[in-house]
Amino acid sequence: MxxxxxxxxxxxxxxxxxxxxxxxxxxxxxxxxxxxxxxxxxxxxxxxxxxxxxxxxxxxxxxxxxxxxxxxxxxxxxxxxxxxxxxxxxxxxxxxxxxxxxxxxxxxxxxxxxxxxxxxxxxxxNPHEEKVLIQCMDKVHRIKLNQIQRCESESNYTHLFLNSDKKITVSMTLKSIEQKLIHDTSFIRVHQSHLINKDYVVSLSRGAKPGLTMKSGEEIPISYRKKTQVFSKINC
Structure with a gap:
């Protein structure tokens, strides 16, 4: 472990x-x-x-x-x-x-x-790498937790970005996805629209507009309300 x-x-x-x-x-x-x-x-x-x-x-x-x-x-x-x-x-x-x-x-x-x-x-x-079941329409995705880089909400849909450069879009709210992942301490809700896997964070900005840079190069904002919690969980 x-x-x-x-x-x-x-x-x-x-x-x-x-x-x-x-x-x-x-x-x-x-x-x-x-x-x-x-x-x-x-x-x-x-x-x-x-x-x-x-x-x-x-x-x-x-x-x-x-x-x-x-x-x-x-x-x-x-x-x-x-x-x-x-x-x-x-x-x-x-x-x-x-x-x-x-x-x-x-x-x-x-x-x-x-x-x-x-x-x-x-x-x-959990003798093996834990997986989560995500249903999309008539298809169920079985995804390893450590393959999920981040999740981003769009209305009542959520985009899951995987480390294979694959994106899965499901008809679930980000809150519903969060409830499936929250027991794994790698996942942090950093913004109303963003849930990230801290194992994929490469840098953290603590300035006037706090944010994260992911290994993919994407910039993810951190909401003002969540910044204290996020800063305490991520050390970059």
Whole structure:
């Protein structure tokens, strides 16, 4: 697994977040921390914004129990790792299907073991290059995700530009396409009309009119509303 796994850290104790961040940097370089929050409300915003693959989540917090977050977000494509000083929630966590339950203070060996198991489960789930099914009229296209360079909307149609210089036009909105691809962290909605695969980005302009240059040479605008999120996900 070459791509980094994205994660957010949620804990009401700043020291706990700092300590976990240090442990991940030292022992789990395959994890990219994309956000940190100290409340359930902040966690919801972070999940909706970054679509992380992992949420490290404290249970006991002043404004609500960590299980409240699980009831308010779609965890289909998210692995939950509880980080807590309380052992009495283990059975409840198992019933909720969380990936792991790490007791504070977090042991580095246990953290590494947890991440190794998580990576193994992801590989078993996707043993081959993942593909997406896109229907166009009476034909279904089966496309490898890593072959999609970008998607561009045109009214109720969307153009998919592939790395083979092939373009497929489908009668689906860009939002519908985004829902099919959003679990793959390579894809980022950068503009109302553009969804791009960051693996095909060669340069990023942060000026008055922010934009991206793709490997194909095409220039893609970044909307003002999305620029902060895009800049945090793309490093050029």
């Amino acid at each position: 070459n791509k980094k796994l994205t994660a957010i850290l949620v804990d009401d104790e700043p020291l706990a977040i700092e300590t976990l961040g240090v442990l991940l940097d030292m022992y789990c370089p395959e994890i990219e921390i994309v956000g940190k929050g100290n409340s359930i409300d902040q966690a919801i915003i972070l999940v909706e914004t970054y679509k992380p693959q992992i949420v490290f989540l404290d249970i006991e917090m002043p404004n609500g129990n960590g299980f409240m977050l699980l009831n308010r977000i779609d965890t289909t494509n998210i692995k939950i790792i509880f980080t807590t000083a309380y052992s009495q929630y283990t059975i409840q966590a198992i019933r909720k299907g969380v990936h792991d339950y790490l007791m504070k203070p977090i042991d580095s060996d246990e953290l590494v073991s947890s991440i190794d198991r998580l990576k193994k489960s992801l590989l078993e789930k």
